[in-house]
Amino acid sequence: MLDSVSGLLSQELAIDLGTSNTLYCLPGRGDICREPTVVAFREDDRGARVTLAVGTEARAMLGRAPSAVRVVRPLRDGVIADFQATEELLRYLLLRALGRKPLVGPRAVICIPFGTTEVEKRAVRECAESAGVRTVQLMEQPLAAALGAGLPLAAPTGNMVVDVGGGTTEVAVISLGGIVHSKTIPAGGDHMDAAIMRWVEAEHGLLIGPCTAEEVKQRVGGASAGARQASIAVAGRDVERGFPRRVTLRSAEVVQALAPIVDEIVAAIVATLERTPPELASDIVDTGILLTGGGALLSGLDETIGERTQLPVVLAEDPFSTVVQGAAIALGRSEELGGLFID
Ligand SMILES: Nc1ncnc2c1ncn2[C@@H]1O[C@H](COP(=O)(O)OP(=O)(O)OP(=O)(O)O)[C@@H](O)[C@H]1O
Numbered sequence: 436m437l438d439s440v441s442g443l444l445s446q447e448l449a450i451d452l453g454t455s456n457t458l459y460c461l462p463g464r465g466d467i468c469r470e471p472t473v474v475a476f477r478e479d480d481r482g483a484r485v486t487l488a489v490g491t492e493a494r495a496m497l498g499r500a501p502s503a504v505r506v507v508r509p510l511r512d513g514v515i516a517d518f519q520a521t522e523e524l525l526r527y528l529l530l531r532a533l534g535r536k537p538l539v540g541p542r543a544v545i546c547i548p549f550g551t552t553e554v555e556k557r558a559v560r561e562c563a564e565s566a567g568v569r570t571v572q573l574m575e576q577p578l579a580a581a582l583g584a585g586l587p588l589a590a591p592t593g594n595m596v597v598d599v600g601g602g603t604t605e606v607a608v609i610s611l612g613g614i615v616h617s618k619t620i621p622a623g624g625d626h627m628d629a630a631i632m633r634w635v636e637a638e639h640g641l642l643i644g645p646c647t648a649e650e651v652k653q654r655v656g657g658a659s660a661g662a663r664q665a666s667i668a669v670a671g672r673d674v675e676r677g678f679p680r681r682v683t684l685r686s687a688e689v690v691q692a693l694a695p696i697v698d699e700i701v702a703a704i705v706a707t708l709e710r711t712p713p714e715l716a717s718d719i720v721d722t723g724i725l726l727t728g729g730g731a732l733l734s735g736l737d738e739t740i741g742e743r744t745q746l747p748v749v750l751a752e753d754p755f756s757t758v759v760q761g762a763a764i765a766l767g768r769s770e771e772l773g774g775l776f777i778d
C-alpha cells in the first residue's frame with residue numbers, strides 16, 4: 436500500500452521526443468515504448484481541437500484522412516512546430532506510461548537536440564508541464580545517446596556520436612562528460628523520403644506519398660551502389676493524367692536518389708572532425724564513430740561513412756532507443772549524473 440502510494444506520488448520518466456518517434460520508459464521498470472510522433476484531431480464547431488488518435492493509430496491515418504480530420508506531425512526538424520499537438524501527445528504517453536493519472540505529476544527527463552535555442556527549450560518545458568509533468572529536466576541528445584550506447588562518457592577520451600534521426604542528423608564529439616563540438620543538420624530520414632518522392636516524380640512522372648517513400652527507403656534503399664540488389668513496385672498518381680499507376684523501382688536508382696542526403700551526412704561528419712582538437716581527433720581514430728538513430732539503419736550507411744572517413748564505425752545495438760536508454764540511466768543515477776541535465 437505504502438509502496439503504491441509513494442509510487443503514485445513520485446514517478447520518473449525518460450522521454451526522447453523525436454521528429455518521427457517518441458520513446459519513453461520508466462527507469463528500472465518496464466520496457467521501452469515507442470510511438471510515432473503523430474496526432475490526429477478534428478475541430479469542433481467552436482474551432483477547439485478534439486483529439487482522435489495519437490501515435491501508431493494516428494500514423495496509419497497520414498495521407499488517408501477525410502478533410503475534416505487533420506493528421507499532424509508536431510515536430511519538424513527536431514523542434515516543436517505544433518505546441519498543442521505536442522502537448523496532446525505527451526499527455527497521452529504519460530497516461531499510457533503511468534497507467535492512470537497520478538496524484539502528483541512525474542519528474543521527466545526530455546532529450547533535446549544540441550544547440551536548441553532558449554525559446555525552443557521553453558516550448559518543450561511548457562508543453563510537458565501542460566501535459567502534466569511536474570518537474571521537467573532537459574538533456575542533450577548526443578550525451579544521452581553516448582550514455583545509452585555504453586560509451587565511457589566521463590573519460591578524458593574523444594568519442595564521436597552520429598545520430599541520424601527523422602528530422603535531423605546530429606554529429607557530436609564528446610569528452611569528459613560534455614560536448615566538445617557538435618553540428619546538427621536538417622538531413623535525416625524525412626529528407627531521404629522527400630528525395631525519393633522527388634526522384635520518382637522527376638524520373639517516372641509519378642506522385643507518391645511519404646509513407647510509400649519511407650517503405651521504398653527501408654526495403655530497397657541504400658547508401659551506396661551495390662548495397663542491395665532489389666526492386667519494389669510502388670503505386671502513386673500520374674502527374675499528367677491524374678490516374679493511379681504503378682512503377683517498379685530498382686535499388687540502384689533509389690541509392691542515386693538518396694546520394695545527396697548521404698553526402699550531406701558525410702560532409703557534416705567531416706566538417707566536425709576538421710574542427711575537433713587534435714588530441715581528441717587522434718582518440719576518434721581508435722574509438723571510432725558510434726552511429727545511431729533510426730536513419731542509421733539505412734542499408735550500407737555504416738560502411739559508406741567508414742569508407743569515406745577512414746574511421747571505424749559501430750552501429751548501435753538498437754539505434755531507435757539509445758537516446759531514451761541514456762536518459763533513463765541518467766535519471767536512475769541522478770546523484771552521479773545529474774550534471775548532464777540542463778536546468
Ligand atoms: N530500416 C531502415 N532503413 C532506413 N531508415 C530507417 C529504417 N528504419 C527506420 N528508418 C528511419 O528512421 C527515422 C526515424 O528515426 P528516429 O526514430 O531515430 O528519429 P527521431 O528521433 O524521431 O528524429 P529526430 O532525432 O530527428 O528528432 C525515420 O525517418 C525512418 O524512416
Ligand SMILES: [Mg+2]
Nearest residue numbers: 453600601728
Ligand atoms: Mg532522435
